[in-house]
Amino acid sequence: MSEDKELENIYEYDEEQEDDEQEEEFSQIDKDKMFFNICITQLIALVIAIIWGYFGKIFWWNTIFWDISIINSIYIVTGLFVFNAIFYMFRKQLKFMNYDWIIKKIYIPIFGKFNILQCIILSILSGFCEEALFRGVMSVAWGLIISSIVFGLLHLGDKRLIFSGIWIAIIGFCFAYVYKITGNLGISIVAHFLNNFLCFIAVKIIIKENKI
Numbered sequence: 001m002s003e004d005k006e007l008e009n010i011y012e013y014d015e016e017q018e019d020d021e022q023e024e025e026f027s028q029i030d031k032d033k034m035f036f037n038i039c040i041t042q043l044i045a046l047v048i049a050i051i052w053g054y055f056g057k058i059f060w061w062n063t064i065f066w067d068i069s070i071i072n073s074i075y076i077v078t079g080l081f082v083f084n085a086i087f088y089m090f091r092k093q094l095k096f097m098n099y100d101w102i103i104k105k106i107y108i109p110i111f112g113k114f115n116i117l118q119c120i121i122l123s124i125l126s127g128f129c130e131e132a133l134f135r136g137v138m139s140v141a142w143g144l145i146i147s148s149i150v151f152g153l154l155h156l157g158d159k160r161l162i163f164s165g166i167w168i169a170i171i172g173f174c175f176a177y178v179y180k181i182t183g184n185l186g187i188s189i190v191a192h193f194l195n196n197f198l199c200f201i202a203v204k205i206i207i208k209e210n211k212i
Contacts (some may be wrong), residue, residue: 034110034113042130043129046133050132066164070187073187073188076187077194077198096136098160119200119201123196126196127189131185134151134176134178144177151168152168
């Protein structure tokens, strides 16, 4: 065996060992504690959005309208769901997306712990708080592209999440664009909520059917 091959095998072994340790670490975290920490993180984002909006004179809370145009959220999420479904069905061919790794090592160990009520609460919080900060304030102050890039970067944590981060940045851009052309933050909030909730449900289905 060549030296390069040996180094490659050692690297793969270390990476797998690191994954197992990370998965075990996630599994040992108390569900309620994890739920609480995520909620606090979202509320911090909301506080930042309120303070930034107030002092920056970006009154995003005045742009939330709950009217019939919310139906647009369903169209947006349907498109995102179709693309995610394509990624999942062709995940073996799209290995660079690390789709299986993301589901096995992140989504299931973390989000698989929560019950339906917790999933709903987290979806509502993330939909409202993240849209308030990234679309309501940041997209107005910094523009659609920069705010979307920041949104994607903040979802990274591992080099294998790079393409996932790009996809999340694209989703963020879609939400920001809709907000820009409609002036209704309520649409992107509902779209974000539906997108996250469907992801939670998908994780539950995958766990139940043990398809991975």
